[in-house]
Amino acid sequence: MGFLKRNYGWMIVAVLAIIPLFILSSMFKIDTTNGFVLSLVDNGGKEGMSTLEMLYHISGEFAIRWMTAVLTCTPFFILFGVNNLFVRQAMGIATAVWSLLHFIIFIWAEGFLETFTQVNYVAGFIAILILIPLLFTSNRKWMKKLKRTWKKLQSWAYAAIVLSLLHVAILEKTWLIYAIIVGIGFIIRIPFIKEKLIALRTKKSSIA
Structure with missing residues (x-):
C-alpha cells in the first residue's frame, strides 16, 4: 500500500501513455506462415490516410499532447499548489517515448535523409535530439x-516544445491550441504574476 500511495500518480501517467499503443498495435498484423513477419494492415487509416500515415499522425499528436502536459505542471502548481515531481518526470518520459516513436515511424515512411529536406522536419529532429538526454x-x-x-x-x-510547435505549425493549424496553452503557462511563470497568484492562493487557503 505504501508503494501505491507514493507512486499512484506515476502509475496513472504510465497507464494513460500506454493505452494508445493498443490503438497502434491494431494497425499491425503478424504472419507466422513463413516465419515471423510483422506488417501493416490494409486500409487501417481514416479520412483518406494510409495505415502508415495514420500511425505517423497519431504518434505525433500524442507526443505534442504529452509535451504540453509537462509544461503545464508548473503553472498548475502556481495556481493550485499541487506539485508532484515524479509525475512530471513520468510525463516527460511519455513525451520522449512518443516523440521517438513518431520519429521512427517518419523514418520508416520517408527515410532518414528526408529529415533534412524541410524546416519543420529539421525542427522536429532537433527537438528529438534534445529529448533523448x-x-x-x-x-x-x-x-x-x-x-x-x-x-x-x-x-x-522549453526549447523542445518551441521547436515542436514550429514543427506542427507548418504542418497544420491544430498547433494553435497547444501554443495557447503553453503561452498561458509562460505568462503564469512571469515572476510578478507568479507571486500575485501564489499570494492570492495562499490568502484563499487561509480564509478557508
Missing part, C-alpha cells in the same frame, strides 16, 4: 548525480 536522466539516480545541473538540463524541455 532528458529521457535517460529522468530518474532519481540522475537527479542525485547531477544535482543542480539536473534542473538546468531539464529546462531544455
